[in-house]
Amino acid sequence: MTKKKKLTLNDISRNAEKRLTEINIDELIPLPPPYDKSEELPGIKPLTDDQKTRLVDNLDGFNALVLLKPQSKEEEDKFVRQFEAGLKKLLNKGDNWTFLQPLLLSLEHCVRCQTCSDACPVYVASGKQEIYRPTYRAEIFRRLINKFAKPGGKWLAKLKGADIKLNWATISRLYELAYRCTLCRRCAQTCPIGVDNGLITRELRKLFSQELGWAPKELHEKGTVLQLEVGSPTGLRPDVAKDNMEFIDEDFTESLGIKIKTNWDKQGADVLLLHSAGDILSFPESVIAFAIICDKAGISWTLSSDIPGYDGVNYGLFYDDIQLAKVATRHAQIAKKLKVKKIVMGECGHEHKALATVADRLLTGDLNIPRESFITFFEDIVFSGKIKFDPSKNNFPVTLHDPCNIVRNLGIVEPQRRILRYLCPQFREMIPHGVDNQCCGGGGGLSVMSDVNINDFKALIAGRMKLKQILEAFSDHPRPDVNKYLCAPCLNCKLQMRVIFDYYGVQEKSGIYIGGLAELIVNAMVDLKKPFITWGEE
Amino acid sequence: MSGLYWPVFIFTIVFVFIALMVYRVLKIIKMPVHLRWELAPIPHDKERYSHGGSYLEEHEWWRRKQPKAFFPIITYMAWEIFLMKGVWQHNRGLWPFSFTLHWGIYLVILSLFFHFINAMLLIGSVPAAVQDVFFSIASVVAVTGYCVGLFGVVGLILKRYLDKNYREYSSYSTYFKLLFLAAIFVSGIVAWALSNDFANALGVFTRDLFTVDSGITTTAAMGSHIIIIFLFILYLPFTDMVHFITKFFTHHSVRWDDSPQNEKMTAKLRDLINQPVTWSAPHVKSNRGNRWGDIVEKEND
Amino acid sequence: MAQIELAGVMLQVDEHGFMQETGKWTEDIARAYGQKEGVTELTDDHWKALNYLRNYYLANGICPMVRRLVKETGFTLKKLYDLFPEGPANSACKWAGVPKATGCV
Structure with a gap:
C-alpha cells in the first residue's frame, strides 16, 4: 500500500474528475471480534460503469446524492455563480435571520486549535482521514465566506494566505462532503471558544438547498415535500x-x-x-x-x-x-x-x-x-403507581443508546435512566454515555438516506464507534446464546442500527436486538400475561 | 519618540481599540433573534448540570418558572479562562503551550495594571519603601509574563509548523499573529535586561503619560516594547483573538440559550418573519421578495 | 435517471434498480428481476407474495408493512427471505415493479 499524500484544503478545488481520497477498510479503527476481519465483510459497493458515466464521483468513493454530471462548462459556471450568491445570502438578515448570529459567531472566532477533531465519530472511526476532520469542511467554508461574502474579501484572502478557489470541483465536493457529518455536535461540545462545526455544516447544506435547490432526494423531494403533500x-x-x-x-x-x-x-x-x-x-x-x-x-x-x-x-x-x-x-x-x-x-x-x-x-x-x-x-406514569410492574420480566441484558437530538441537544438524560434502573435489572451503560454519547451514525438525515452506496459509509464509518460501544457494553455475553436488548429510543437511530446490524450480521453473531423504551415498559407490566418483547419471533 | 507624541499615540490607540470592540460587540448584540440551538450541558441548570440535564427533564416543565443559576456559569468560565479546561480535556498536547501563552498575556496585562498603580504612587509621593515593593511586584509579574508567554508562543509556532494536524490550517495570518505576540514578549525581556530600574522607569513613563507631561521620554528598548504592545492592541480587534470577549456570546447567546419564547421575543419574531426573502431555489417560492412568514404559511393552505 | 433493459423493455430505474414507472411492469419483468438475483423460476409462492405486494401498492400508494405481508400471505419472514434473496423490501418490492420504500422505514 502506498502512503497517501497529505490532503490540503486547496485540493478541494483541484481535478474535478478525480476522487479527493480513497477509503481503505483496513485503515479504519479496528472492531472487536468477530467483526475484526475485513475480508469477511461486504466491503464498499463500487459504482457501476453506468453510474460512473452519469454521476459526480469526486469525493471519497461513496455517493449519497446522485448528483448528475453537468452537460457543459456553462452549466457548471451557473451553479458556481449560484453558490457564490448563496454565500452572501447566508450573511443577510432577511434571508438568514434564523441562524445569522450563531453562524457568524462560529465563522469568525475559530482559532484552528483542532481541539474538536478527536471528538468526531466519523473522523476518528475513519482512521483520521483528513477529509472527515470537522475543521476541514468548516475551514474551507469559512475561507469561501470570507473571500466571497465579505467586503475586501478577495485581497484579504491573498494577504492572509487563506485564498481558496471557487469552482465546480469545490462546490460539487462540498455538497457531498456536507453529508458526511451526522450533525451530532460532539465537536461543538469540546470547543473552548464555542464554535459549532455542526452548525456550519448545516448552513452549508442550507445554502445548497435554499439557493441551488440541491438536497438529497430522501430529505426533500421524497421527504418534506412528500410529507406536506401526502402526509x-x-x-x-x-x-x-x-x-x-x-x-x-x-x-x-x-x-x-x-x-x-x-x-x-x-x-x-x-x-x-x-x-x-x-x-x-x-x-x-x-x-x-x-x-x-x-x-x-x-x-x-x-x-x-x-x-x-x-x-x-x-x-x-x-x-x-x-x-x-x-x-x-x-x-x-x-x-x-x-x-x-x-x-x-x-x-x-x-x-x-x-x-x-x-x-x-x-x-x-x-x-x-x-x-x-x-x-x-x-x-x-411509571413512577405514579398507576401501573404495576414486575422488573424480573425484563431480566436480560439491556443497554441504552442516547439519541444526540434528545440527549446532547436537549439535555434529557436522567429520566430514561431512572426508568431503566427500575425496570431492567441487568441495565448497563455504554462508555461514554449521556451527553458524551457516540452518535449512531445516522444523524443529520443520514439514517433515511440510502442511495447508491451510502449505506456502506453509514455501516463502515459513521456507525463504527457506536457498534464498538454496543459490543463492549455486552462484552459479558458476547455470543448469541443470550438475547440482549439495545434500547434506542429514536426511530432514526433504530433504522441506522438496523443498517449496521444487517451489514455485520450483529443479530445473528451477537444476539443483540434493537428496540425502544416503550416496549421495555410494557414488557414489565404485571397485567400482561404474554411477553411483549419477542426477540424477532412472530 | 518623545514629548506629546506618546500620549497621542497611546490614547488614540486605546480609544480606537475600545471603539472597534464596542462596534464588534454591538454588531453581535444587534443581530436578530435566532432559532434555538442549545447544547448540553448547560451550567445555569444548577441541579441537573452535573449530568448535563436541562429543564426539559421535568414533566410538564412549562408549569413552573425555571430558575437560572449564576454561580456555575462563573465557575465554568473561570476554569476555562484560567486553566484552559477544554483544551486540557480534549487536546492535551496543545495545552502546555496554550496555557502558558494565555497566562503570559494575562500577566502582561496585570503588569500594565501595576505600572498604572505605580504611576499613581509616584504622583501621590508615597514613601519610597512602599514604592519599591510595588516596583518589585510589577517587575516580577511582567518578566514572568514575558518568559511564560514566550515559551507558549514559541511552542505554538513550532507545533503549528511541525505538526501535520495544524500545518495545513495555519495561514500567514496565524503565524503573523503568533510572531506579533512573540515580539511583545521578546521586546519586554530585552527592555528589562537593558534597564536596571525596569518597573520604576515604566512607572515614571506611565505617570508622565497620564499627566500628559511633555517631558515624557524613555529608552529605545523600552519605547519599542511599548510601541509593539500598542500596535498589537490596535491589531487585535481585526482577528479571531476577539474571542476573549465574543466567547461570552458563543456561550450565552447560543450554546446556553435555552430561553423559551417570551412576549418580548414574540414581537421581534413577528417583525423577522415579515422580512422579504430572496433565496432562489424553486421550492422556496421567494419570487425575490415574498415574505418569510407568507412563504411558510402558503404551503399549508 | 438510470435505465436498464429487462425482458426486452427499456426501463427507468433508480440507483438500486427499482422501476420508476410502475405501469410498465409485466410478469416477464418480474421473472427477469428474479433471474438477475439467481432465482431462475418464479413459483406460485413467489407470485402470491408479488401479486399481494403489487395490488397493495396500487391501492394504497405504499408497500405493505412486513407484518401485514406475513399475515396475508401466510409466509414466515424466513420463508420470504428464502423466496426473495434480498428480502421483502429489497427484492420482492423491486420484482413487483414498485418504487423503493423511503423515509424512515
Missing part, C-alpha cells in the same frame, strides 16, 4: 395510516389477549401523540406499546389523521429552514385544531429537537402549544 415521507396517506393501525390493533389484540384500540382525531383529548409514521410501518410494537401505556395509565390521548399529523418527522431540521418551518407549523396547527392540552413527542430524536426547541421561536401566539418528550411523560 408522510414514507408515502403513507391518512386513510392508509388508519387502516394500518387498525390492522396492528387487531393483530396485537389477538396475540396479547388484551383489547387495543387506537384513538383517532379525538377533539379535546389531553394528549396528541406524535409518532413517526415509520414506527407504524417498521416498528409497530413501539406504537402499540404507547397505546397500552396510555390506556393503563388512564390518559386521554389521540392520534391525528390530518396531513402530516401522524408523522412527527421534520427533515427540514437537517437541511432547510423554510421546510423546517412549514412542517413544524403544520404540526402545531393540527394540535391547535384538535384542542389538545399538549403534544407528546414520540420516540424520534430529531422530532424532539425540531419541535421542542428549534421551532420554539417559529411558533408564535396560540400555535405555541406545550410540547413534552415521551421520556418525561413515561417517567411520570
Whole structure:
C-alpha cells in the first residue's frame, strides 16, 4: 500500500474528475471480534460503469446524492455563480435571520486549535482521514465566506494566505462532503471558544438547498415535500395510516389477549401523540406499546389523521429552514385544531429537537402549544403507581443508546435512566454515555438516506464507534446464546442500527436486538400475561 | 519618540481599540433573534448540570418558572479562562503551550495594571519603601509574563509548523499573529535586561503619560516594547483573538440559550418573519421578495 | 435517471434498480428481476407474495408493512427471505415493479 499524500484544503478545488481520497477498510479503527476481519465483510459497493458515466464521483468513493454530471462548462459556471450568491445570502438578515448570529459567531472566532477533531465519530472511526476532520469542511467554508461574502474579501484572502478557489470541483465536493457529518455536535461540545462545526455544516447544506435547490432526494423531494403533500415521507396517506393501525390493533389484540384500540382525531383529548409514521410501518410494537401505556395509565390521548399529523418527522431540521418551518407549523396547527392540552413527542430524536426547541421561536401566539418528550411523560406514569410492574420480566441484558437530538441537544438524560434502573435489572451503560454519547451514525438525515452506496459509509464509518460501544457494553455475553436488548429510543437511530446490524450480521453473531423504551415498559407490566418483547419471533 | 507624541499615540490607540470592540460587540448584540440551538450541558441548570440535564427533564416543565443559576456559569468560565479546561480535556498536547501563552498575556496585562498603580504612587509621593515593593511586584509579574508567554508562543509556532494536524490550517495570518505576540514578549525581556530600574522607569513613563507631561521620554528598548504592545492592541480587534470577549456570546447567546419564547421575543419574531426573502431555489417560492412568514404559511393552505 | 433493459423493455430505474414507472411492469419483468438475483423460476409462492405486494401498492400508494405481508400471505419472514434473496423490501418490492420504500422505514 502506498502512503497517501497529505490532503490540503486547496485540493478541494483541484481535478474535478478525480476522487479527493480513497477509503481503505483496513485503515479504519479496528472492531472487536468477530467483526475484526475485513475480508469477511461486504466491503464498499463500487459504482457501476453506468453510474460512473452519469454521476459526480469526486469525493471519497461513496455517493449519497446522485448528483448528475453537468452537460457543459456553462452549466457548471451557473451553479458556481449560484453558490457564490448563496454565500452572501447566508450573511443577510432577511434571508438568514434564523441562524445569522450563531453562524457568524462560529465563522469568525475559530482559532484552528483542532481541539474538536478527536471528538468526531466519523473522523476518528475513519482512521483520521483528513477529509472527515470537522475543521476541514468548516475551514474551507469559512475561507469561501470570507473571500466571497465579505467586503475586501478577495485581497484579504491573498494577504492572509487563506485564498481558496471557487469552482465546480469545490462546490460539487462540498455538497457531498456536507453529508458526511451526522450533525451530532460532539465537536461543538469540546470547543473552548464555542464554535459549532455542526452548525456550519448545516448552513452549508442550507445554502445548497435554499439557493441551488440541491438536497438529497430522501430529505426533500421524497421527504418534506412528500410529507406536506401526502402526509408522510414514507408515502403513507391518512386513510392508509388508519387502516394500518387498525390492522396492528387487531393483530396485537389477538396475540396479547388484551383489547387495543387506537384513538383517532379525538377533539379535546389531553394528549396528541406524535409518532413517526415509520414506527407504524417498521416498528409497530413501539406504537402499540404507547397505546397500552396510555390506556393503563388512564390518559386521554389521540392520534391525528390530518396531513402530516401522524408523522412527527421534520427533515427540514437537517437541511432547510423554510421546510423546517412549514412542517413544524403544520404540526402545531393540527394540535391547535384538535384542542389538545399538549403534544407528546414520540420516540424520534430529531422530532424532539425540531419541535421542542428549534421551532420554539417559529411558533408564535396560540400555535405555541406545550410540547413534552415521551421520556418525561413515561417517567411520570411509571413512577405514579398507576401501573404495576414486575422488573424480573425484563431480566436480560439491556443497554441504552442516547439519541444526540434528545440527549446532547436537549439535555434529557436522567429520566430514561431512572426508568431503566427500575425496570431492567441487568441495565448497563455504554462508555461514554449521556451527553458524551457516540452518535449512531445516522444523524443529520443520514439514517433515511440510502442511495447508491451510502449505506456502506453509514455501516463502515459513521456507525463504527457506536457498534464498538454496543459490543463492549455486552462484552459479558458476547455470543448469541443470550438475547440482549439495545434500547434506542429514536426511530432514526433504530433504522441506522438496523443498517449496521444487517451489514455485520450483529443479530445473528451477537444476539443483540434493537428496540425502544416503550416496549421495555410494557414488557414489565404485571397485567400482561404474554411477553411483549419477542426477540424477532412472530 | 518623545514629548506629546506618546500620549497621542497611546490614547488614540486605546480609544480606537475600545471603539472597534464596542462596534464588534454591538454588531453581535444587534443581530436578530435566532432559532434555538442549545447544547448540553448547560451550567445555569444548577441541579441537573452535573449530568448535563436541562429543564426539559421535568414533566410538564412549562408549569413552573425555571430558575437560572449564576454561580456555575462563573465557575465554568473561570476554569476555562484560567486553566484552559477544554483544551486540557480534549487536546492535551496543545495545552502546555496554550496555557502558558494565555497566562503570559494575562500577566502582561496585570503588569500594565501595576505600572498604572505605580504611576499613581509616584504622583501621590508615597514613601519610597512602599514604592519599591510595588516596583518589585510589577517587575516580577511582567518578566514572568514575558518568559511564560514566550515559551507558549514559541511552542505554538513550532507545533503549528511541525505538526501535520495544524500545518495545513495555519495561514500567514496565524503565524503573523503568533510572531506579533512573540515580539511583545521578546521586546519586554530585552527592555528589562537593558534597564536596571525596569518597573520604576515604566512607572515614571506611565505617570508622565497620564499627566500628559511633555517631558515624557524613555529608552529605545523600552519605547519599542511599548510601541509593539500598542500596535498589537490596535491589531487585535481585526482577528479571531476577539474571542476573549465574543466567547461570552458563543456561550450565552447560543450554546446556553435555552430561553423559551417570551412576549418580548414574540414581537421581534413577528417583525423577522415579515422580512422579504430572496433565496432562489424553486421550492422556496421567494419570487425575490415574498415574505418569510407568507412563504411558510402558503404551503399549508 | 438510470435505465436498464429487462425482458426486452427499456426501463427507468433508480440507483438500486427499482422501476420508476410502475405501469410498465409485466410478469416477464418480474421473472427477469428474479433471474438477475439467481432465482431462475418464479413459483406460485413467489407470485402470491408479488401479486399481494403489487395490488397493495396500487391501492394504497405504499408497500405493505412486513407484518401485514406475513399475515396475508401466510409466509414466515424466513420463508420470504428464502423466496426473495434480498428480502421483502429489497427484492420482492423491486420484482413487483414498485418504487423503493423511503423515509424512515
